[in-house]
Structures are given as C-alpha cells and as structure tokens.
Amino acid sequence: MERRAQEELISLFRDAMKVGGAAIEMRVRRFASFVRATDEELGQASAALVTGSSRSLRRDGLAAAFPVDADTKLPLVRTDAAETPRPEPLLTPQTRSEVERVILERQAAEKLMAAGLMPARSVLMSGPPGLGKTMTACWLAHRLGLPLLTLDLASVMSSYLGKTGANVRAVLNHAQEHPCVLLLDEFDSIAKRRDDDTDVGELKRLVTVILQTIDDWSPTSLLVAATNHGELLDPAVWRRFDVTLTFDLPDQAQRAALLRRNDVPVELAEAIAAVADGQTFSAISRAVDSARKQTILAGTPLDEALANWAVSLAPNASSTSRLERNRRDLLALVHHCRQLSTREIAETMGTSHTTVIRSLKRLKGEIDART
Secondary structure (H helix, E strand, O other), X not given: OOHHHHHHHHHHHHHHHHHHHHHHHHHHHHHHHHXXXXXXXXXXXXXXXXXXXXXXXXXXXXXXXXXXXXXXXXEOOEEEOOOOOOOOOOOOHHHHXXXXXXXXXXXXXXXXXXXXXXXXXXXXXXXXXXXXXXHHHHHHHHHHOOOEEEEEHHHHOOOOHHHHXXXXXXXXXXXXXXXXXXXEEOHHHOOEOOOOOOOOHHHHHHHHHXXXXXXXXXXXXXXXXXXXXXHHEOHHHHHHOOEEEEOOOOOHHHHHHHHHHOOOOHHHHHHHHHHOOOOOHHHHHHHHHHHHHHHHHHOOOHHHHHHHHHHOOOOOOOOHHHHHHHHHHHHHHHHHHOOOOHHHHHHHHOOOHHHHHHHHHHHHHHHHHHO
C-alpha cells in the first residue's frame, strides 16, 4: 500500500478510536494482526497506534477530575490507590480459580486482543454480606495494579431518577476512559428485574442503559458488580457478565484460616471455627477486633476473650449448664495452647484433672466430627 494511503488509514483508525471505544480498538488490533503477513510496515503502525493508546490511558490513570454530583459537587465514587496494601481474600478453591483466571486474562489482555479475543471485562459477585465481595474487588485492583473506584448505587439513588441516571452514566463513562477497577456496590438497587412492578419507567430505562454498557465495556478497565440479593437481579443481567462469582458462608477450614491469620493458636482456632458455623468473615473479624479491645482496655488475654465470644456460639448452648460447660471446655483449651500441662490447667481453673482431660477430649471430638 502506498505511504499516503497508509497515513490516511492510520489517521482514520486514530479518529475512530477516539469515539468508538473497545469495539474499534479490537478491530484495529485484529487488522494489525492480519495485515502483517502482507504489509509489515502497516501492521506495525496499526499495532503501535493501539498500544500507544492503551499505554497513554494507563499512564494518565485517574488524572482527570472524578465525576461529581451536579448539585452537591461531591465525588460520586470512593477511590483507593493501586498501591494500597490489601489482604488476600479467603476463597473457596473454585472461586479462587475464577479470580485467578480473571487476573491472568487481564494481564495478557494485549496478547488476547491481538488474536481477536477479549479478556474478561466484567465480573458479577453475589452472596450475603460479610463474605468478602468487597475485599475480592480490592484484591483484584491490587493484583492488576489499577486504582479501585467504588460507586455505592444505593447511596446515589434519588427521588429524581433522571439525576440518578445522569450520575451513574457519568461514573461509567469516566471508568471506561481511565483504566481502573470499577466496583458497582449494591447492584440490585438499580439492576432489578424489569418485571418488578415497584419500579417506574425511568429506572427500567436505566437498567437497559446499564446492560448495553456492560456489553460495550472497554477492555482497559474491569467492571465489578456486587449484590447481596442475586435473586432480585434482572435475569438478563447475569448473562451480560463475563464471569459470575457466588460467595457462600465460610466453611470450617476458612473460618479457622481467618482466625490463624489473626494470630489465634492453631488448636484454639480449630475449636472456635468448629462452633462458629454460620458466621461470616466480617462477624469473625469483628469478634477478633472486639477481643483485641478487651485486651487493651481490660487486660483480658486475646485467646480468652475469643473463647468467651465462642461460648454462646457452641451447639446446644441453650441452657446455663451447657453454657458453663462450653466455657470450661474452651478455657481448658486456651490454657492447653499456652503449653500448660493438664494438672497445671486444673489448678489454674480450680477444677479436677479428670474434668480437664474430659474437656479437651470433648472439644477434640467436636472438631473431628465437624471436619
């Protein structure tokens, strides 16, 4: 192809990418891949155009002003820098595999797009509160080296739905223009079933706009939506997301892992995890924080404070005698974890050596039965 024609074609690509978003960028990448076989110079120029655009976006990041509410002038999103340290979430093997797949695809985005394939651009996370959905979004942003923008959809809902729609669209547009991980929290507050009779026409139109936006989402950013009520979502929403993650209550191993992460001795962590069935990650984290406060304010050792919290969670803890037995069993284990002998434990607790042995055996049996 003549140089003049090449220059005109590259100019056309450049202008189209300014307004065409992800679809145009993908076509340019595909064109560059195909044309290299017959015109190496044109292929390189086309590829450089797209690569330069992506690098520019990554370099600029969130340099542009954050979208704000037109009336209050307050930012519509919360922001966290990519460098903010984030703890790794405790996930089931299946969920962890899906999260790692998203990270791998995002890290190899240019390679995939050069082959005409899109990396994962959108993730829908569903499950009760306190199970790590927000933490997982933070972890994704940290691993990808992108800032995290959080839009709480419940908080931007307004009696003036036209204003709500404008605010949501402003955030979506900003996130597509500036590489980031955008977390749409409380997603069900907007993306409800479109046959919900309680919603008015404006909100239903906003759902349609969101669905179209998900379809056309730019590969330079990752869209993450989180909901505590997946059953309320429009069925069409589920089909639009590249990856869906379901968060369930943590099992005993996950509960124990969280306690060990907070410096609880292994045996005590296992015992508390065994009786903490049905507790969320956030509930356990709050219990640990409360125990630490007791340690500072009242001098109660951390392990004893946690054992006291776990007493009321123990199975069949409905009677006073059962509560007292649970408390005695867990305190015996606390002292055991401190490397005291059974006779020393008995002396410390003011009970018999035989009672201590029974307490430790009973706890071990409950742990094994629940493992």
